[in-house]
Amino acid sequence: MSGETLPGVEESTPSRIVLHVDMDCFYASCERLREPELRGEPVVVGMGYESGETFGAVATASYEAREYGVESAQPISEALERLPRAEAGTPEPSTEADRDADVGHYRPVDLDFYKSVATSVKEILHECADVVREVSIDEAYLDVTEETGWRRVPDGDRTLAEGYARHVKQRIGREVGVPASVGVAPNMSAAKIASDHDKPDGLVVVEPGDVEEFLAPLPVDAVHGVGPVTADRLAEMGVETAGDLAEADPTALRSAFGSRGVELHDRARGIDDREVTPTGRPKSLSRESAFAEATDDRGEKRETLAALAADVAARARSRDATYRTIGIKAVVPPYDVNTRERSLPGPVDDPELVEEVALELLTEFDGEAVRKLGVRVSNLSFASGEQARLDGWEGGEVDGGEGAERRSAPIDEDGAVNAEPEGQLSFDDLGDGA
Structure with missing residues (x-):
């Protein structure tokens, strides 16, 4: 009977569970991280809106701006006609009357900053799934078949897969501070459609057997x-x-x-047999933690950073990864992102060194209030064999030195600061607009 199926018994193959994670109006969401006053306001990210500029386009528009007919890839001149720009240099709206004014808040494209935020999101996605396919700066597929299931929880109201997707979504919102829409389905194309179905900040689950019925009434596009x-x-x-x-x-x-x-x-018809193929090993590993309120308490900052350093080093060791660069991130009010890092003579696996270097880099921010701290190891190697240590290493110069940029440090496509980029994303590749 080997290889045969008994009559009347169907072979049962568990349906794949795919998550499509799509960051909502990602560039605008990033700008709201820096300027919380913009939450709920029409925000347009683009170029060419300054006086005297003759050409430009909208990179993304918040949902509030879209109500005025402003759309991604629209000429900036048309956007300004539909939604005039709030006067530059004026205070952000403080009264209800100010908020009711038909004006938009225009901001320039800051790809380095958006990539740094995207890297924090990607770190969460890679922690939540072994198989992640990054499509663009603001979009990814996850195969979580091994992490969860289609079974229903005891009360029968939802599946385990829905709970897992909600966990991913909530982690992004809580730890990074930007909204995401998540679609859950047994294949990639249905998951993509599901994530678009209830934007912004949506979560839509399409269970096996329901895909064709879910799709049927939707417009063909x-x-x-x-x-x-x-x-x-x-x-x-x-x-x-x-x-x-x-x-x-x-x-x-x-x-x-x-x-x-x-x-x-x-x-x-709900048929899509494509597998979620990973986009390769990460180029960096990081962990960040935000404070409830900005703090200048030196002990609290050092304790938090030491814990982050230990966590990052443990994650690198669990993946058999060595690293040649150790860095920190310090976000100071209102949302200025500072990055500092140190390059090592060779690849190492040394948790004590990660903590030592991170704390030394942090001394530059003594006496300065911070909203968030992070530790990163980058320039990773996954070669097998004996891991290196740098016992007795004296340390080197901090890359960037005094006067290193706060919001525009060079960041590669995976967000590793000043880390020998292996190919930059072009503006056309970024795909922010949903």
Whole structure:
């Protein structure tokens, strides 16, 4: 009987559990970290809005700004017509009347800052799942099949998978301070659609067996892979919803769109066999902690940083990773991000050294109030074999030295400060707009 199935008994293969995490209006959310007064206000991040500038575009617009017709990739001149800019240099709105004024708060694109925030989010995602595919600065897929399940909790109101997704979402909000929408489904395309379904700050779960029913009433351009041109061509064929696409003649779709037509037909029916393929090992590991209120207490800062250093070093050891750079991050009010780091002669696995270097770097901020502290090890190596130590190491110069930048230190695509970038993201790659 080996390899056979008994009559009347179906083989049971647990359905994959995929999370799609999409940061809501990410650039605008980052700006609100620096300026909490902007919460609830129309925020436009872009370029070309300063007086005398003749060209520019919107990188992202908050949901409040979208109510005025401001959209991502829109010419900045059109955005300013729809939503005039609040006077530069004036105080942020303090009264209800000020908040009711039809003006927007325009801010320049600060990719270095956004990448540093994104790195904090990515650290959480990699802690929550062994398989993470980073799509852009503000979007990722997680395969959490090994971490949770589709079983329902005892009261039957939700699945374990929903609880796990809520845990991921809440960690991002609590530890980083930016909102995320999360979709949960048995495949990638359905998870992507689910995360878009209830923005902003949404959580939508589509259980196995419910995917096609969930998709059916949605407009056809909700199907992952259907853009405006394809949607127009499908409309000419009488296909206007995902349900229409699911019921369409696959031969006609193949004739019109080639193999892609069959793929879209499958996705509309809830069929997507793609695996979540990881984007590679991390280039850095970090841990951050925010204080309830900004503190200048030297003992409290040192105690917090020492705990963070121990945690980061333990995580590196658990992954058999060595590191050549140790750094800290100190966020001072209102939200100025300071980064300092030290390069080592060679790769090491040395928790005591991580704490020693981190605390030494922290002395630069003695007497200064901080809102958040972080420790990072970067320039990672995962080669097997005996790990190195630098016993007796005397230390080197702090990279950047006196006068190092506070908000624009060079950060690579994974957020490692001044760490020999292996390819920068272009503006077109960032995909912030949802």
